[in-house]
Amino acid sequence: MTAWRFLAERSIINILRCAAAVTCWEGLPLVAKPMAKVLWLLLPKRRAITIDNLRQALKCNETEATELAQKVFHHVALTALEFLKMGANPKEALSRVRFCGWEDVEAVWRRHGRMIFVTGHMGNFELLGGAVAQRLPLWVVARPQSPASWQVIKSIREKVGMRVIDKFGSLREALLVLRSGGALGLLADQHAGDGAGTMIVSFFGRPASVFKTPALLAARTNSPLVFCYDVRLRDGTHEAVFLPPKFVSSDEVDDAVVWFCRELERAILRAPEQWWWLHDRWKIARRKLTAKNEP
Numbered sequence: 001m002t003a004w005r006f007l008a009e010r011s012i013i014n015i016l017r018c019a020a021a022v023t024c025w026e027g028l029p030l031v032a033k034p035m036a037k038v039l040w041l042l043l044p045k046r047r048a049i050t051i052d053n054l055r056q057a058l059k060c061n062e063t064e065a066t067e068l069a070q071k072v073f074h075h076v077a078l079t080a081l082e083f084l085k086m087g088a089n090p091k092e093a094l095s096r097v098r099f100c101g102w103e104d105v106e107a108v109w110r111r112h113g114r115m116i117f118v119t120g121h122m123g124n125f126e127l128l129g130g131a132v133a134q135r136l137p138l139w140v141v142a143r144p145q146s147p148a149s150w151q152v153i154k155s156i157r158e159k160v161g162m163r164v165i166d167k168f169g170s171l172r173e174a175l176l177v178l179r180s181g182g183a184l185g186l187l188a189d190q191h192a193g194d195g196a197g198t199m200i201v202s203f204f205g206r207p208a209s210v211f212k213t214p215a216l217l218a219a220r221t222n223s224p225l226v227f228c229y230d231v232r233l234r235d236g237t238h239e240a241v242f243l244p245p246k247f248v249s250s251d252e253v254d255d256a257v258v259w260f261c262r263e264l265e266r267a268i269l270r271a272p273e274q275w276w277w278l279h280d281r282w283k284i285a286r287r288k289l290t291a292k293n294e295p
Contacts (some may be wrong), residue, residue, distance in 0.1 A: 020082075132228075
């Protein structure tokens with residue numbers, strides 16, 4: 001990254017941090033509106049992917065997909081502002097999250113002392129992680145972003161109690177966390193590629209590459225696996241939903257991956273505009289279609 005780009009990104013981030021800090025929680029959606037419009041104009045590739053993903057997954061027409069895509073961009077902008085607000089005032093931000101289904105999680109945690117939380121880019125997953133970190137020692141696996149943004153993202157996560165593990169070379173650290181009695185948080189809904197530790201699963205009716213890592217770790221360490229997600233409610237508060245913990249044996253890994261995908265589909269359908277459709281989630285399906293259409 002060149003010095004000017006670093007300074008430009010850092011300046012934009014600092015402006016947004018100031019805006020989030022001085023804006024009341026209820027006012028953040030208004031601030032997010034112009035941000036979403038700018039993102040819509042500056043990210044034509046992501047805009048096109050979002051519309052196509054929505055159209056094919058939800059079987060809606062072009063107009064409906066475009067309208068929903070605009071809501072997705074607003075959600076992304078609002079999620080960023082809420083995250084920055086959490087950095088400025090953690091107590092206020094985390095007070096907006098209420099838990100649903102936590103009793104089963106807590107009971108299993110007390111018996112086993114280790115746990116894997118698997119989720120997707122649904123609702124405000126950063127608030128979800130911060131809220132869980134108030135109750136359990138939580139390590140999250142994350143891929144470093146650009147230097148300008150990564151310093152800010154990592155510092156906010158650590159400020160609310162999340163310990164951050166670099167995604168690259170993270171397996172050894174993840175195993176150490178689980179074997180020493182910690183909780184591990186994983187985002188597992190992006191395109192996983194075609195390497196080892198992945199599998200193809202039908203996701204909203206189209207083939208998608210999915211990481212097997214959460215299920216493999218659960219089987220290897222006998223750690224309970226919990227699917228969870230966040231959803232933003234109409235009043236601006238958030239609901240953190242936790243399904244009952246699931247134990248996975250070595251011959252149940254593939255079934256657990258499919259289970260995660262089915263539960264994520266249900267979560268997304270609850271609030272379609274709150275999932276990150278910007279990701280090229282169905283890259284494999286897109287490649288197959290391109291190859292099929294080539295002469």
